[in-house]
Amino acid sequence: MDIVESKVKDQLDVFALREQFPVLARRVHDEKPLVYFDNAATAQRPLKVIEAMDDFYRRYNANVHRGVHQLSVEASEQFELARDSVRRLLNADSVREVVFTRGTTEAVNLVAQAYLRPRLEEGDEILITHMEHHSNIVPWQMLCEQTGAVLKVAPINRQGELLVEELASMINERTKLIGMVHVSNALGTINPVEEVCRIAKKHDVPVLVDGAQATPHMAVDVQALGCDFYCISAHKMYGPTGIGALWARESILEDMPPWQGGGEMITRVSFEGTTYNDLPHKFEAGTPNISGAIGFGKAVEFLEETGYEGIVWQEERLLEYATERMQAIDGLEIIGTAKHKGPVVSFTLEGAHPNDIGTIVDHYGVAIRTGHHCAMPVMQFFDVPATARVSFAPYNIRNEIDIFLEALGKARDMLA
Amino acid sequence: MSIETAQREIVEEFGLFDDWMDRYQYLIDLGRKLPELDAADMVEDHLLAGCQSQVWLITEGDADRMVFRANSDAAIVSGLIALLLKVYSGRSAQEILDSEPHFVVEIGLSDHLSPTRANGLNAMLAEIRRQAQLALQAA
Ligand SMILES: Cc1ncc(COP(=O)(O)O)c(C=O)c1O
Numbered sequence: 027m028d029i030v031e032s033k034v035k036d037q038l039d040v041f042a043l044r045e046q047f048p049v050l051a052r053r054v055h056d057e058k059p060l061v062y063f064d065n066a067a068t069a070q071r072p073l074k075v076i077e078a079m080d081d082f083y084r085r086y087n088a089n090v091h092r093g094v095h096q097l098s099v100e101a102s103e104q105f106e107l108a109r110d111s112v113r114r115l116l117n118a119d120s121v122r123e124v125v126f127t128r129g130t131t132e133a134v135n136l137v138a139q140a141y142l143r144p145r146l147e148e149g150d151e152i153l154i155t156h157m158e159h160h161s162n163i164v165p166w167q168m169l170c171e172q173t174g175a176v177l178k179v180a181p182i183n184r185q186g187e188l189l190v191e192e193l194a195s196m197i198n199e200r201t202k203l204i205g206m207v208h209v210s211n212a213l214g215t216i217n218p219v220e221e222v223c224r225i226a227k228k229h230d231v232p233v234l235v236d237g238a239q240a241t242p243h244m245a246v247d248v249q250a251l252g253c254d255f256y257c258i259s260a261h262k263m264y265g266p267t268g269i270g271a272l273w274a275r276e277s278i279l280e281d282m283p284p285w286q287g288g289g290e291m292i293t294r295v296s297f298e299g300t301t302y303n304d305l306p307h308k309f310e311a312g313t314p315n316i317s318g319a320i321g322f323g324k325a326v327e328f329l330e331e332t333g334y335e336g337i338v339w340q341e342e343r344l345l346e347y348a349t350e351r352m353q354a355i356d357g358l359e360i361i362g363t364a365k366h367k368g369p370v371v372s373f374t375l376e377g378a379h380p381n382d383i384g385t386i387v388d389h390y391g392v393a394i395r396t397g398h399h400c401a402m403p404v405m406q407f408f409d410v411p412a413t414a415r416v417s418f419a420p421y422n423i424r425n426e427i428d429i430f431l432e433a434l435g436k437a438r439d440m441l442a
Numbered sequence: 443m444s445i446e447t448a449q450r451e452i453v454e455e456f457g458l459f460d461d462w463m464d465r466y467q468y469l470i471d472l473g474r475k476l477p478e479l480d481a482a483d484m485v486e487d488h489l490l491a492g493c494q495s496q497v498w499l500i501t502e503g504d505a506d507r508m509v510f511r512a513n514s515d516a517a518i519v520s521g522l523i524a525l526l527l528k529v530y531s532g533r534s535a536q537e538i539l540d541s542e543p544h545f546v547v548e549i550g551l552s553d554h555l556s557p558t559r560a561n562g563l564n565a566m567l568a569e570i571r572r573q574a575q576l577a578l579q580a581a
Contacts, residue, residue, distance in 0.1 A: 055462075379519075381495045382518050385466075386466065386518075389463075396494065411495075412494070436463075440466060440470055441470060441517055
């Protein structure tokens, strides 16, 4: 089973794109071509990102914002250019609104502790949805324990779609924040963020959006969405791990006290007191992930050069083909059948545990995710212990889906 | 039978297979033949942490003769469990602590021993050894 090279050149030159990702040439388990369908866990990195990070270490590694020497100036420049790339990605007004974090998880925790905690009183409510990743559940639960606030959960339907009217009816004067995922990693559902933000605005409730799975697949405009906080991870969008960003309106960030203390986030320290640095540095204590930020910036450039139009075009075709073929398999149930979906197919197969499926298809070279996808409440809602999940990137091709389906058939025979 | 003999038997059985598919098929079949647990056994207290599939492990007996019963909702893991039970169930706590599970590597399943694998073979081995230690302390 080799990957057939047929030129697909309508909207996107997929083979030129594949060449930018060295890992796609790998062979695994006795020389089988790697079929990487675990993109929602982490995407692969293009040469542009790898080379930029390599170049930083080879040519201008230095700490940022501190030195007078040339290397430090260069590193600081590239670091701040990367911040501007992230600003462009989200169509934010100013780089002052872009705080580098370790990723989505840290961004949510930052908002929970620095923004919401001082504003919460016992009995106040935080409203999230039933399809959140644990990173948009647990920080709020911890905050509830600390403050006596209450976590409320807006329901979803059997297709895995958010029930917006129910969510609206759950907002009241005690609701202090709405947290929602833009694109669900476990179900693929694309949520109507704009609509929820419009409703929230009427009640003057801020909205935090977990955009980890959105920026890899669609143009995001935080101003058009009307949200107040937007959290992303570079590694989901072809950048490095350990870096991401929080976007928030400047006025909100100005009002927020710093979260962690240390170097970088101050302008003056004495034992009598400390003056905090300006935005966004007041939220970036300590030496940051400099190479990571530079790689993150290049990942944004990669997305800009590739173009969301082509990305969406390729991913929609893959999703449609995979869905069609998988629906036809006896005993296979797709979990998450929302009308608006990202390129994710979560599924169960009668008589076969997802873990067994994952182990067997791996031997055919196909990397898929199995488990609860850090969204245990979603699994509970659909009453399954786990699912298997394939998730696509624009460098994936139809033939890889065929290889996966063949491997899945083998797994099914072995497990029957 | 001793732990050593049981391990040798397993290695011999697996020696008959020359590709991974046959080995897995055999594991899956072994898992299928594993006696089912009662609902009373499949409770949270018996659930092992560190496994992606659900694994229930029940320890009975004492330091002279430790008896393990276990099962999983996943087939390959159940097969691994069947092997572990063959090796460790019915042995003394001391023998369990004195032995190394070398058969895992010898039958080409060492992949499953890596602590980063979420299938829980490691977790099961650790729990069996922990139970043996507890039994010795209680003796
Ligand atoms: C929807 C969603 N939210 C949040 C996260 C957490 O991102 P990270 O682990 O990069 O902080 C992920 C990734 O696992 C995700 O898929």
